[in-house]
Amino acid sequence: MLHDSVIPTPPPKPKPQKPALHRGSIVLILDDVGFEHQPIDDAMRIDPNVNFSILPNGAEARTFAEKLHARGFELLCHLPMEPLDYPKQQPGANAIFTSMSDDEIAATTRRNIESVPNARGVNNHMGSRATLDSRVMRDVLTALPKDLYFIDSKTSGGSIAGRMAKQMNIPTASRNVFLDDVQSERAVRKQVEVLSELAQERGVAVAIGHPYPVTIRVLNELAPELRARGLRFVRASDAVH
Secondary structure (H helix, E strand, O other): OOOOOOOOOOOOOOOOOOOOOOOEEEEEEEEEEOOOOOOHHHHHOOOOOOEEEEOOOOOOHHHHHHHHHHOOOEEEEEEEEOOOOOOOOOOOOOOEOOOOOHHHHHHHHHHHHHOOOOEEEEEEEEOOOHHHOHHHHHHHHHHOOOOOEEEEOOOOOOOOHHHHHHHOOOOEEEOOEEOOOOOOHHHHHHHHHHHHHHHHHHOEEEEEEOOOHHHHHHHHHHHHHHHHOOEEEOOHHHOOO
């Protein structure tokens, strides 16, 4: 007589899914970090390779820098620089101005970088005037500590910052897309799509956004879809050359 204690056949193991083919890399930099009420915890959920650019004059700059570094994120110093429409537009305390002497520019650059512990690189905050000035940019780039990179935020189409960094053998890259000049869900989604297309066309694309709630919400929603398409978020230090 047969017993019911027959050992059941184990179910077949699921076949491992192939990872999505790598179709391009995205450098995502979130600027202007360092102020109360920014959704930093939500921003950290987008991807482990998001880069945070911290404004040295932000009230919470050092606190956020320490927190983000402890969680393993890459940091940049968001160097405040003179815009074309200054004084109507204010870059904040300790900014680089074209009226400064060479020594003042160098000292101010170093002081800002020291205010962001563990920064791996620098990108300009505003700076549409300063990044057009070869003397100013030479002073800034010469003052960078060894092994720091410089990302040209391209706040002016005529910026010479990235080109000059390359000439001085400083690892560099330039911004391709601003994600949230218009702070609406529709606009941010559109810019993320532009970013996706550029990354696939060029192999790598650099995007700059801000810790606005709408930006962080859209990026958290779309990041899994981007990864499924074969796009990878990468650290800025892995994309500069």
